[in-house]
Amino acid sequence: MQKNISVIISTYNSAEWLKKVIWGYNTQTYRNFEMVIADDGSRQETKDLIEDLKKEVFFPIIHVWHPDNGFQKSQILNKAILACTTDYIMMSDGDCIPRSDFVEQHIKFREEGFFLSGGYHKLPMALSESITQENIYSGQCFSVSWLKKNGMKASFKNNKIHAKGLFSTISNFLTPTTPSWNGHNASGWKQDLLAINGFDERMQYGGQDRELGERLVNYGIKPKQIRYSTVCLHLDHPRGYATPESIHKNKNIRKETKLQNKKWTNFGIKNEAK
Secondary structure (H helix, E strand, O other): OOOOOOEEEEOOOOOHHHHHHHHHHHOOOOOOEEEEEOOOOOOOOHHHHHHHHHHOOOEEEEEEEEEOOOOOOHHHHHHHHOOOOOOOEEEEEOOOEEEOOOHHHHHOOOOOOOOEEEEOOOOOOOHHHHHOOOHHHHHHHHHHHHHHHOOOOOHHHHHHHHOOOOHHHHHHOOOOOOOOOOOOHHHHHHHHHHHOOOOOOOOOOOHHHHOOOOOOOOHOOEEEOOOOOOOEEEEEEEEEEOHHHHHHHHHHHHHHHHHHHOOOOOOOOOOOOO
């Protein structure tokens, strides 16, 4: 059967986290999707894991890899966009375990002329490490009581984990958070991503996903808030690739996008410098 949504998952040398994430997608209620793994140069361990998991999961996996050349997430995501075989693309990260209705909600809310903006719920490191395949397949890891019993602190934000129905609809409407393209939980039409030339490959860590969303808005695509409808658990990890220089550079590129109302980047999928 022809798939009708592509799920891009970004990863880099985080096989243990990626394994848990892929297990999460193997629980999805909506099954007509393909997975495209955007691999920013991981070692052989990740390739071997993906080959093993291909035999376990119900969905096809396309592994898009390039050699390790530092933090080049924007570049590998552009390659992954081109590898998608469907006309609708959802993006998340290899450290975000999706609730079983994650893909279903993106399908439910997708609409021409819009992109969808979701969020995540961050877990502490000890809890991130302790979640097992059984916890994921049973859905136990999305039980607030179970998470609190295993080290998650009490917080109003915990309501997001089990938000559904009317509560999630009202919360999406009331949240003060501005909808943006979030690399851990966003989706849109492939034709729109190609129309703005994908990600700006000059950008390192720090807002490259937001800049893509800002160009989508300049192009006329409206953001739709679904942070309480699409739930994923963000596993903790160090961020050694975040540097003041990369964040400063990215802020300047975003400032230029805003001031010039840019819809297109010359440093994206079509790049004469390549």
